[in-house]
Amino acid sequence: MLTVYKFGPAFGLPDLGPFVIKLETWLRMAGLPYRSEVGDFRKAPKGKIPYAADGDRLIPDSSQIIDYLVEKHGDKLNDGRFGPRERALGRAIKSLFESELYFVLVYLRWWSDEDFALVRPAFGEAMMAGGVPRLMVSPMLSFAQRGTRNMLKAQGMGRHTREEVFAMGRSLVDAAADLLGDKRFFLDDEPSTIDATAYGMLAPILFAPAESPVKARALERANLVAFCERIRGAYWADEPAG
Structure with a gap:
């Protein structure tokens, strides 16, 4: 059985990590069975979580894991139903979530000490569950925050003012809501891989306790809220809150 290595649930979410979700x-x-364990960055093939193990094979990266499973088990979500235009649109939607909104979410969690204080205990618990000694957790988290800030500066998000980041986040949320429109899912009325991606990025904004203008805008977009509730009800109703 496939093993998914993750951070661990928190804030009523399946995991701290958007890509794990x-x-x-x-x-x-x-409908593929799997088990999950707390991951260890030191063992991750690319030093990131999630990663997965299938027998003796370690697979990095959420998209690579999905591609591997599609090749092994077939197109379970029938993504092959989409034509060239829908596939191109799906690629653009994926970029909106994973290459843009994701970095807004990282900024909202890690940039300011006040914001980081909200998620720091949950990351600390995940680290200890992964085998990090308690005395090492605080210095390692401080190191991780500095590293994440440097990454955000290199990526570009960390070079903007807080208000500019909020404005970008609101704009991206609006774009996602407009793309969804009155459909049940992003490409049609049946779920596809892009909907798992969308939920992974939207759920931490909508359902985690941290407040921000980005979350406020997301809550105003009723179709995004309904979409996330639809996914949560269909696929996570049996999951205890973290």
Whole structure:
């Protein structure tokens, strides 16, 4: 059975990591059995979580894991139903979530000490569950925050003012809501891989306790809220709150 290595649930979410939520949601959509364990960055093939193990094979990256499983088990979500235009649109939607909104979410969690204080205990619990000694957790989290800030500066998000980041986040949320429109899911009325991606990025904004103008805008977009509630009800109703 496939093993997914993750951070661990928190704030009523399946996991702290958006890409873990994406992967696990996809697995539940596809009806593929799996087990999960707290991951260890030192053992991750690319030094990131999630990663997965299938027998002796370690697979990095949520998208690569999904591609591997599609090749092994077939197109469980029937993504092959989409033509060239829908596939191109799906690629653009994926970029909106994973290459843009994701970095807004990282900024909202890690940039300011006040924001980081909200998620720091949950990351600390995940680290200890992964075998990090308690005395090492605080210095390692401080190191991780500095590293994440440097990454955000290199990526570009960290070079903007807080208000500019909020404005970008609101704009991206509006774009996602406009793309969804009155459909049940992003490409049509049946779930596809892109919906697992969307849920992975939207759920931490909508359902985690941290407040921000980005969350406020997301809550104003009723179709996004309904979409996330639809995914949560269909695939996560049996999951205890973290």
